[in-house]
Amino acid sequence: MAITASGITVSLGGKPILRDVDAQIRPGEVLGLIGPNGAGKTTLLRVLAALLAPERGGVDYDGASVRQLGRSALARRIAFLTQGGEGPAALSVETLVGLGRLPHRRPFAEADDADRQAVAQALALCDVAGFAGRAVGTLSGGERRRVLLARALAVEAPYLLADEPLAGLDPQHQLDTLQLLRRISGDGTGVVVVLHDLALAARFCDRLLLLDHGRKIADGLPVEVLDDVRLAQIFGIHALRGVHAGEPFLLPWRTLDNGKTAS
Amino acid sequence: MTPDALPGFRPAPLLGSLAFATLAMTAISMAVGYAPLPLGQAVTDLLAGQKSLPALVLYELRLPRALLGALVGFSLGMAGAAMQGLLRNPLAEPGVIGISSAAAFGAVLVFYSGLSASLALALPLGGIAGALVATVILFILLGRGASTTTLILAGVALNSFAGAATALALNLAPNPYAALEIVFWLMGSLADRSMNHVALALPLMLTGWLLLASTAPALDALSLGEDTATSLGFDLGWLRARLIGGAALAVGSAVAVTGAIGFVGLVVPHLLRPLVGHRPGRLLIASGFGGAILVLAADIGVRLMPIRPELKLGVVTALIGAPFLFALVQRLRREAL
Numbered sequence: 361m362a363i364t365a366s367g368i369t370v371s372l373g374g375k376p377i378l379r380d381v382d383a384q385i386r387p388g389e390v391l392g393l394i395g396p397n398g399a400g401k402t403t404l405l406r407v408l409a410a411l412l413a414p415e416r417g418g419v420d421y422d423g424a425s426v427r428q429l430g431r432s433a434l435a436r437r438i439a440f441l442t443q444g445g446e447g448p449a450a451l452s453v454e455t456l457v458g459l460g461r462l463p464h465r466r467p468f469a470e471a472d473d474a475d476r477q478a479v480a481q482a483l484a485l486c487d488v489a490g491f492a493g494r495a496v497g498t499l500s501g502g503e504r505r506r507v508l509l510a511r512a513l514a515v516e517a518p519y520l521l522a523d524e525p526l527a528g529l530d531p532q533h534q535l536d537t538l539q540l541l542r543r544i545s546g547d548g549t550g551v552v553v554v555l556h557d558l559a560l561a562a563r564f565c566d567r568l569l570l571l572d573h574g575r576k577i578a579d580g581l582p583v584e585v586l587d588d589v590r591l592a593q594i595f596g597i598h599a600l601r602g603v604h605a606g607e608p609f610l611l612p613w614r615t616l617d618n619g620k621t622a623s
Numbered sequence: 624m625t626p627d628a629l630p631g632f633r634p635a636p637l638l639g640s641l642a643f644a645t646l647a648m649t650a651i652s653m654a655v656g657y658a659p660l661p662l663g664q665a666v667t668d669l670l671a672g673q674k675s676l677p678a679l680v681l682y683e684l685r686l687p688r689a690l691l692g693a694l695v696g697f698s699l700g701m702a703g704a705a706m707q708g709l710l711r712n713p714l715a716e717p718g719v720i721g722i723s724s725a726a727a728f729g730a731v732l733v734f735y736s737g738l739s740a741s742l743a744l745a746l747p748l749g750g751i752a753g754a755l756v757a758t759v760i761l762f763i764l765l766g767r768g769a770s771t772t773t774l775i776l777a778g779v780a781l782n783s784f785a786g787a788a789t790a791l792a793l794n795l796a797p798n799p800y801a802a803l804e805i806v807f808w809l810m811g812s813l814a815d816r817s818m819n820h821v822a823l824a825l826p827l828m829l830t831g832w833l834l835l836a837s838t839a840p841a842l843d844a845l846s847l848g849e850d851t852a853t854s855l856g857f858d859l860g861w862l863r864a865r866l867i868g869g870a871a872l873a874v875g876s877a878v879a880v881t882g883a884i885g886f887v888g889l890v891v892p893h894l895l896r897p898l899v900g901h902r903p904g905r906l907l908i909a910s911g912f913g914g915a916i917l918v919l920a921a922d923i924g925v926r927l928m929p930i931r932p933e934l935k936l937g938v939v940t941a942l943i944g945a946p947f948l949f950a951l952v953q954r955l956r957r958e959a960l
Contacts, residue, residue, distance in 0.1 A: 411854060431853075431856045440850065468839065
């Protein structure tokens with residue numbers, strides 16, 4: 361059981377975005393997609409969610425292709441959270457989160473108990489149950505992000521693909537969100553998350569997939585992937601490292617003077 | 624609270640009252656006319672199959688007028704709501720994809736050729752042909768997987784072309800009277816339509832409504848953006864195809880039988896949106912009824928107003944609709960502050 365992408369190659373407008381990238385998402389695991397801006401993280405996530413067909417290569421969903429599964433079956437298997445995304449301002453929070461139940465509902469069927477329960481649970485998990493009745497437009501940016509995450513969780517899919525779910529969140533809710541993703545992965549969900557914060561990525565992901573200029577540079581345990589040479593070569597930074605309560609951590613500390621070369 | 628039971632949103636009572644209001648307006652529309660009509664007697668005569676004068680007036684004049692008002696209004700309201708949902712733009716209206724202008728041009732061509740004088744249904748048939756040709760062109764222009772921007776651009780192109788062609792027909796009109804006739808027809812009216820018009824438009828409209836109604840869940844999902852809607856299992860290419868096809872059938876046949884009636888498809892969805900919890904899918908049927916009510920009200924107004932010859936319906940809906948739009952602009956401005 362896994363989502364397996366192999367040999368993914370994508371170019372947009374003649375510009376290569378992904379070149380021959382392999383990736384695998386396993387149930388019960390948090391996979392972090394990291395890399396500098398323009399590395400191809402979002403594109404890879406969209407290919408994994410079957411929102412973008414690769415030029416070459418293919419994605420296999422628990423042994424079936426998109427074509428074999430069909431869109432609606434895939435919609436129950438993969439929840440996707442886009443980058444940014446305002447959400448329709450006038451919709452109430454609860455209605456918006458309820459839209460996550462559409463893949464489970466026959467057209468025009470009313471919400472059933474399972475739907476209501478999933479929505480209530482998603483609202484509670486994302487700490488937004490308190491403003492369930494408010495219009496999305498009246499919320500702050502961070503609150504809105506959490507509501508959109510709740511919408512994705514309401515799908516109750518075995519895989520969750522989230523593009524920068526931490527953008528615009530305060531530190532408490534960044535940690536909340538990552539702890540939440542860890543919790544649902546503990547329940548068996550396969551989670552893929554695009555992250556820019558390397559410290560949080562190293563701390564909360566089981567595995568990191570590092571992309572640069574559309575190529576996969578590394579795929580493995582955070583400590584292995586984020587070694588000093590890669591931090592210098594790919595990100596052009598130096599990071600402090602330490603161990604707290606038996607867990608290694610890293611803290612991006614300064615940029616390297618001479619561009620992206622190791623000092 | 625459940626997702627479908629939010630404050631201010633109870634679909635069944637809302638749709639029920641809108642449907643009731645539509646029926647009531649249809650009945651009032653049948654009761655209003657230029658000559659007094661004993662409505663009760665007309666109905667009993669008509670049901671008994673007696674060809675009395677009241678029965679004839681009811682069947683030949685009042686009934687088609689009221690029915691067409693309801694049908695055309697429903698089509699315009701529903702198509703407007705669908706377009707606003709698809710384009711996620713409150714300024715979208717049924718005419719935005721160019722089908723109405725093309726239908727109007729089709730009818731104008733019939734006028735121009737003189738066919739309308741020899742065959743009673745030539746006008747609406749010409750309008751439907753125009754709408755059909757435009758829809759085919761639209762689909763060819765769009766191909767598969769076209770973006771919203773492409774759709775709007777294609778609509779603008781179709782609109783300008785059909786508008787220019789209509790202007791050309793006016794320009795080349797054989798005499799001023801013919802030009803005036805075309806201009807009056809373009810303003811839209813329900814006067815002097817027969818049950819043949821109803822029979823011609825109804826099947827097309829019904830098919831259009833069904834296609835439009837089938838887009839409701841996808842439109843709800845689309846309010847979250849294209850990627851999210853796709854990830855929720857909706858094929859956006861298929862959604863666009865059904866919606867454009869449905870709007871073309873409903874609006875094309877509406878314009879073909881009554882001429883261009885503006886503002887209904889633009890204003891009605893705005894008025895009803897808060898009442899359906901702002902869900903674009905829920906807005907479709909409600910806007911259909913809302914459109915029917917507005918068109919029937921305007922047509923009743925046209926006949927009650929002491930202005931003869933009667934004002935054109937398209938003029939009145941625009942006169943009623945524009946203040947609503949002004950009020951909307953005011954409200955949006957206040958909310959933006």
